[in-house]
Amino acid sequence: MPTHRVQIGSLSRDLPIVPVSDEVKVALFNMLGDTDITEEAGKELARRLPADIKVLVTPEVKALSLAHVISRESGVPYIVVRKGTKPYMVDPVVREVVSITTGKPQTLVMDGLDVQKVRGQRVAIVDDVVSSGGTLNSLREIIEQVGGDLGAVMAVFTEGQERPDVTALGHLPLF
Numbered sequence: 001m002p003t004h005r006v007q008i009g010s011l012s013r014d015l016p017i018v019p020v021s022d023e024v025k026v027a028l029f030n031m032l033g034d035t036d037i038t039e040e041a042g043k044e045l046a047r048r049l050p051a052d053i054k055v056l057v058t059p060e061v062k063a064l065s066l067a068h069v070i071s072r073e074s075g076v077p078y079i080v081v082r083k084g085t086k087p088y089m090v091d092p093v094v095r096e097v098v099s100i101t102t103g104k105p106q107t108l109v110m111d112g113l114d115v116q117k118v119r120g121q122r123v124a125i126v127d128d129v130v131s132s133g134g135t136l137n138s139l140r141e142i143i144e145q146v147g148g149d150l151g152a153v154m155a156v157f158t159e160g161q162e163r164p165d166v167t168a169l170g171h172l173p174l175f
Contacts, residue, residue, distance in 0.1 A: 003027075008156065008169055009040040017175050025175035029129055029157055032062055041156045041169060042069025045126070048167050049074050050152050054121040057081060057143060059108060059135055066156065067126040078126070079114040081139060083107060091115075093146055097138040108138050110146065119147035124154050130166050131159035 003014035004027035013034075015027035031038045042065075049070065056078035058067035067078040084107055085092050091112030096105050110118075125139050136153060143150050152167060159172040 004172070004175075006157070006170055006172070008037055009044055011036055011040050013037060015172075026131075026159065027172045027175070029172065030062065031066060031128055031156070038065045039069055042066050043073050044169055045154045045156070045167070046070045046073035049076065049124060049154065050122075052122045053124045053151050055079065055117055055148075056124050056126050056154075057110075057118065057139060057148075058126040059083065059139065063126055063128045066128060070126055070154065076124075077117070079110070079117055081142065082109045082111070085109050086111075089113075093142050095138040095142050097134045108135070108142065110142050115146045118143060121148055122151040123148040124152040125150065127153070127155045129157045129159050129172065130155045130163055130168070133163070136166075 002017045004017055005012055005014050015029055017025050018028045019025045053076055056067050056076055058078055058080055060080050060082050071078045089111045093110040095108045097108055123143050130136050140150055155166050155168045157170050157172045158166050158168045160174045
């Protein structure tokens, strides 16, 4: 299987190049279970976090451990936007998104109990990879809908077209 080598701080990884459609392949970056990469990336992104950020917002699953490290290193709390409504949620805020890695609609949901943590605050979105911007745009819409002020987007990698609006540690090409 072909791979694409990336460097994060002093660590390198060979990412498998996998198809996400008939026309596009990506270098698959998956931090889940890679403690060293998660720690290295989270510490570096925490150093780059703007000082005025008061809360981090991350989509569940793959970026959750990254947000945790950034939070621990910076002292800025984080909330998780879920990928489905849960029975315990109070007045959830819902958006639908199609991401390049899933290729089908997904639901992003902020629990109404988290709205007060975002309202009136300067917020940073934390994600592992920002590619087409579908997840990013949906998160931005949720943050703005609940009265938050998006101040930064932090990611380990951007992918595809360059994204000057994203603070990232590197860039992944599409294949």
